Amino acid sequence: MDEAKTENKMTVVALVENEPGVLNRIASLFRRRAFNIDSLTVGRTHRPHISRMTIRVVAGPEYARKIATNLQKLVNVIDVRVLDNEPHVERDLALIKVRNDDADSRNTITEICDRYPARIIDVGPHVAIIEMVGTETIIEEFIEEVRPTGIVEMIRTGVVSMGRGTRIHDTKFINRRALLEAAAKARTGNGRID
Amino acid sequence: MMILKGSEIIMECLLKEGVHVMFGYPGGAILPTYDAMAKYEDRLHHVLVRHEQGASHMADGYARATGEVGVCIATSGPGATNLVTGLATAMMDSSPVLAITGQVPIPAIGSDAFQETDVTGVTLPITKHNYLVTDVRDLAYTMKEAFHIARTGRPGPVLVDVPKDVQNAETEFVYPDSEIVLPGYHPPSSAEEHEIEAALQLIADSKRPIILAGHGILMSGAMSEVRELSERAQIPVSLTLLGKGAMPEDHPLVIGMMGMHGEACSNLAIQEADLLIALGMRFDDRVTGNLKTYALNARKIHIDIDRSEINKNVRADVGIAGDLKTVLTQLLPKLPRHSHLDWIGRIRDWQEDSSERDILNYETPGILLTAQVINDIWRLTGGDAITVTDVGQHQMLEAQYYPHQRPSTLLTSGGLGTMGFGFPAAIGAKFGKPNEEIWAIVGDGGFQMTLCEMATAVQENINVNIAIINNNFLGMVRQWQELFFEKRYQATPMVNPDFCKLADAYGIPNRLVTQRDQIEDAVNFARGIDGPTLIEFVVEKEEMVYPMVPAGADLHDMKRRPKPGEA
Numbered sequence: 001m002d003e004a005k006t007e008n009k010m011t012v013v014a015l016v017e018n019e020p021g022v023l024n025r026i027a028s029l030f031r032r033r034a035f036n037i038d039s040l041t042v043g044r045t046h047r048p049h050i051s052r053m054t055i056r057v058v059a060g061p062e063y064a065r066k067i068a069t070n071l072q073k074l075v076n077v078i079d080v081r082v083l084d085n086e087p088h089v090e091r092d093l094a095l096i097k098v099r100n101d102d103a104d105s106r107n108t109i110t111e112i113c114d115r116y117p118a119r120i121i122d123v124g125p126h127v128a129i130i131e132m133v134g135t136e137t138i139i140e141e142f143i144e145e146v147r148p149t150g151i152v153e154m155i156r157t158g159v160v161s162m163g164r165g166t167r168i169h170d171t172k173f174i175n176r177r178a179l180l181e182a183a184a185k186a187r188t189g190n191g192r193i194d
Numbered sequence: 195m196m197i198l199k200g201s202e203i204i205m206e207c208l209l210k211e212g213v214h215v216m217f218g219y220p221g222g223a224i225l226p227t228y229d230a231m232a233k234y235e236d237r238l239h240h241v242l243v244r245h246e247q248g249a250s251h252m253a254d255g256y257a258r259a260t261g262e263v264g265v266c267i268a269t270s271g272p273g274a275t276n277l278v279t280g281l282a283t284a285m286m287d288s289s290p291v292l293a294i295t296g297q298v299p300i301p302a303i304g305s306d307a308f309q310e311t312d313v314t315g316v317t318l319p320i321t322k323h324n325y326l327v328t329d330v331r332d333l334a335y336t337m338k339e340a341f342h343i344a345r346t347g348r349p350g351p352v353l354v355d356v357p358k359d360v361q362n363a364e365t366e367f368v369y370p371d372s373e374i375v376l377p378g379y380h381p382p383s384s385a386e387e388h389e390i391e392a393a394l395q396l397i398a399d400s401k402r403p404i405i406l407a408g409h410g411i412l413m414s415g416a417m418s419e420v421r422e423l424s425e426r427a428q429i430p431v432s433l434t435l436l437g438k439g440a441m442p443e444d445h446p447l448v449i450g451m452m453g454m455h456g457e458a459c460s461n462l463a464i465q466e467a468d469l470l471i472a473l474g475m476r477f478d479d480r481v482t483g484n485l486k487t488y489a490l491n492a493r494k495i496h497i498d499i500d501r502s503e504i505n506k507n508v509r510a511d512v513g514i515a516g517d518l519k520t521v522l523t524q525l526l527p528k529l530p531r532h533s534h535l536d537w538i539g540r541i542r543d544w545q546e547d548s549s550e551r552d553i554l555n556y557e558t559p560g561i562l563l564t565a566q567v568i569n570d571i572w573r574l575t576g577g578d579a580i581t582v583t584d585v586g587q588h589q590m591l592e593a594q595y596y597p598h599q600r601p602s603t604l605l606t607s608g609g610l611g612t613m614g615f616g617f618p619a620a621i622g623a624k625f626g627k628p629n630e631e632i633w634a635i636v637g638d639g640g641f642q643m644t645l646c647e648m649a650t651a652v653q654e655n656i657n658v659n660i661a662i663i664n665n666n667f668l669g670m671v672r673q674w675q676e677l678f679f680e681k682r683y684q685a686t687p688m689v690n691p692d693f694c695k696l697a698d699a700y701g702i703p704n705r706l707v708t709q710r711d712q713i714e715d716a717v718n719f720a721r722g723i724d725g726p727t728l729i730e731f732v733v734e735k736e737e738m739v740y741p742m743v744p745a746g747a748d749l750h751d752m753k754r755r756p757k758p759g760e761a
């Protein structure tokens with residue numbers, strides 16, 4: 001299965017400095033340039049000062065590149081990639097609360113969950129919560145199947161993506177003050193005013 | 195080891211960055227920094243403005259005249275919000291401005307404290323970058339970063355918001371002497387070899403090429419490279435408003451400004467060209483007109499330092515993100531000579547037609563025209579002054595009737611079109627270029643937006659000549675009303691103060707000019723005084739700026755002034 005292509009959606013991945021206000025800058029950019037975003041996720045990486053964003057847009061590669069060049073202009077955005085033809089994996093997570101108050105619906109839901117990478121993680125007398133992790137497409141298929149049973153609440157995290165293989169998207173950057181303090185120490189007195 | 199207060203660190207950083215003058219206005223949250231100024235007075239001059247908008251435009255005018263970072267300072271809340279128009283102006287025209295604002299103390303942030311405004315939030319979309327400094331230990335390198343970001347790559351305004359307690363806190367002052375390395379900030383510099391080859395190929399294939407010369411040429415300092423490109427390949431050069439000075443306007447290959455009020459020959463040449471070589475310009479709607487019909491016959495080479503400008507409005511066949519001087523230096527050694535005699539001949543024909551329509555060639559007894567005033571100022575100043583305009587008809591007429599020979603001698607708000615810019619920006623320019631003759635050419639409308647800075651000019655005894663083009667109208671808006679709203683002059687006629695009396699009140703020597711034969715005397719009077727002067731030129735009320743490409747119309751679809759006798 002080719003996981004990279006879902007409709008004509010494009011994925012942009014950005015490494016950003018984990019500083020206050022960075023998300024605000026990015027949101028402001030999207031609003032100012034009237035970029036239409038399908039989903040946006042931000043999360044931590046293995047580096048304490050770096051966050052990583054996955055941006056999904058319903059658009060062609062040109063539009064995605066436009067977003068990328070604009071993102072790259074932000075000082076706190078370290079590196080941007082358009083996952084265009086690059087093979088990559090993607091995952092979305094959904095929590096879906098469904099009606100569960102008769103045997104019929106209970107059976108249907110268990111039956112559907114068995115056919116998908118979905119788990120029932122909370123069950124009560126009236127409703128149950130399903131956790132489903134997968135590609136956007138498969139989550140959407142799943143949602144359509146459970147919909148007739150009665151979805152009462154739902155949240156999706158939005159897609160996160162990662163290129164496959166050894167093309168690593170990473171940065172050596174730590175944080176700024178650390179960099180400068182290290183440089184100052186190494187200089188012993190240099191650059192100071194007496 | 196040197197322990198300094200945050201406020202003193204700000205001053206030390208300004209000195210380290212070579213700043214000698216700052217424009218500002220005090221208030222509670224910035225008071226510690228003002229207090230520190232006393233210690234630095236001999237090396238760092240503070241200009242007290244009368245409105246913070248003036249400070250932002252002065253810093254911008256300083257930056258445009260010198261290419262160096264212009265600095266403005268304001269207090270929190272209303273002081274900082276008054277800078278907003280100036281920052282937006284600087285942002286649109288890529289002008290390196292540093293704004294320092296006071297902020298309420300850190301514990302008070304978010305509590306709607308007295309004079310608290312989320313200034314980094316407010317200015318986020320109108321600065322290249324901004325900072326809220328929350329630790330005095332971050333202050334010095336934040337300042338260094340701020341200067342670096344403001345002046346490198348595509349320059350722009352940067353704001354540093356400093357809470358009052360950070361100004362008061364003490365730390366060891368260490369100014370990072372190494373190059374600033376920012377992980378996410380790498381302005382492009384040179385072109386790839388294949389890009390250069392592709393550009394050369396398009397030039398070789400072209401029979402009707404034209405160079406579109408923009409502001410980026412001035413900022414990159416690529417004037418001589420552009421000239422060599424033009425001369426060697428015999429390519430005519432059309433200028434954007436901010437690109438004026440990229441090549442001397444009396445150069446035979448320069449065919450004048452492009453766009454809404456550009457020279458007809460420039461606009462026609464763009465529409466007939468088979469190659470546009472766009473250098474440091476961004477295809478603003480005021481220069482392209484209707485994009486659907488823009489330069490349809492032409493392939494496009496677009497070189498700009500901002501990658502996001504390439505393919506933004508106009509699709510480039512060869513798009514190069516890089517520093518113009520660097521890229522042209524790569525290209526020129528491989529550029530053979532070309533000649534385009536037919537093409538240049540065709541442009542000459544259009545130019546002849548234009549000069550027949552030139553208002554200066556009309557008999558206009560008894561009335562004074564803006565075009566005449568500006569052309570006479572050009573003649574009397576030897577075409578060598580720095581002119582700083584406001585926004586409106588007088589601005590476009592200055593662009594048409596004051597040819598500029600040198601870079602950075604026309605300072606004007608192009609992208610934002612900010613009324614009120616001209617006079618304070620002229621003051622800032624004079625601080626940057628004390629040996630140049632400076633003329634603020636302003637409309638009666640725009641001048642009234644920032645005329646309070648007359649007091650600043652007097653307090654500093656700054657030698658700026660103010661030429662008010664008084665048509666008793668918001669003239670440019672009136673022109674649109676005449677052309678597109680059947681002369682319904684809604685909210686454009688103005689009852690004005692007596693500008694000369696106003697100048698008297700401020701103690702500024704002045705002259706009133708109502709006839710053409712008074713111009714020379716008045717201009718010479720102003721030139722002879724070492725300090726601010728003001729001339730009010732009372733001009734024809736309903737003058738028109740031609741040619742005009744109506745907003746959104748095709749670039750070749752210009753409203754032209756009829757030739758004499760054609761009516």
Ligand SMILES: Cc1ncc(C[n+]2csc(CCOP(=O)(O)OP(=O)(O)O)c2C)c(N)n1
Nearest residue numbers: 586587588611613637638639640668669670
């Ligand atoms: C701050 C601001 N407000 C409004 C406008 C819209 N505007 C553009 S030109 C103009 C008229 C300018 O009148 P004046 O300063 O007298 O110059 P003139 O056109 O008469 O030469 C106006 C109102 C603007 N550009 N800037």
Ligand SMILES: [Mg+2]
Nearest residue numbers: 637638667669
């Ligand atoms: Mg006017």
